[in-house]
Amino acid sequence: MSDTEHNQIREAITQAISEHETILFMKGTPDAPACGFSARTVAALQALQAPFAAVDVLPDPRIREELSTISQWPTIPQLFVKGELVGGCDIVMEMYESGELAQTLGVDGDGADEREQRDEAHAVAPGLTQIENRLG
Amino acid sequence: MPNAEEIKQRIEAGIPGASAEVEDWTGGGDHFRATVTAEAFAGRSRIEQHRLVYDVFGAEIGGLIHALSLKTQSPR
Numbered sequence: 001m002s003d004t005e006h007n008q009i010r011e012a013i014t015q016a017i018s019e020h021e022t023i024l025f026m027k028g029t030p031d032a033p034a035c036g037f038s039a040r041t042v043a044a045l046q047a048l049q050a051p052f053a054a055v056d057v058l059p060d061p062r063i064r065e066e067l068s069t070i071s072q073w074p075t076i077p078q079l080f081v082k083g084e085l086v087g088g089c090d091i092v093m094e095m096y097e098s099g100e101l102a103q104t105l106g107v108d109g110d111g112a113d114e115r116e117q118r119d120e121a122h123a124v125a126p127g128l129t130q131i132e133n134r135l136g
Numbered sequence: 137m138p139n140a141e142e143i144k145q146r147i148e149a150g151i152p153g154a155s156a157e158v159e160d161w162t163g164g165g166d167h168f169r170a171t172v173t174a175e176a177f178a179g180r181s182r183i184e185q186h187r188l189v190y191d192v193f194g195a196e197i198g199g200l201i202h203a204l205s206l207k208t209q210s211p212r
Contacts, residue, residue: 074195087186
């Protein structure tokens with residue numbers, strides 16, 4: 001595995017984080033989470049009807065490796081808002097319960113368009129999947 | 137296989153002045169839940185507080201320790 005391949009993945013992750021105001025790196029997809037921690041985090045975002053992009057880290061273990069290198073955070077899920085790591089499942093749930101999450105996301109819990117959320121969720125994955133295919 | 141007592145001792149040894157309550161979430165020795173109280177958390181964001189705890193375990197988090205669910209607080 002070359003450094004170039006790692007750098008391409010790292011670049012794609014960095015770009016995805018910068019291009020999406022709210023982006024969740026998770027195991028599985030919002031419709032079919034593959035881990036309880038990812039499922040709870042998705043549920044919190046959906047409860048607030050917050051639009052978010054989602055990236056499944058499972059198809060290629062390097063996504064998770066590079067993500068953790070960038071974020072200095074060892075576990076999945078990881079939620080980023082405006083380019084900043086907000087936290088994993090524990091922090092997101094704590095913030096959801098205290099109302100801070102709605103504040104951070106800039107939603108009041110009933111304003112967002114769910115269709116937009118779905119479209120955006122599917123928009124990100126191709127970039128990272130493409131890389132996976134190219135290297136596969 | 138780490139147990140809850142070992143996780144507690146390592147957190148308390150790794151973060152000066154910390155006290156931790158740890159439970160084995162599933163009984164399987166790989167999913168733990170910890171509440172950690174430490175003066176060192178004062179003035180730090182949640183992210184920074186959790187990182188201090190994760191740093192105690194390094195690469196074991198996500199490996200041998202599949203999940204370490206955290207609640208952190210500074211003493212009142």
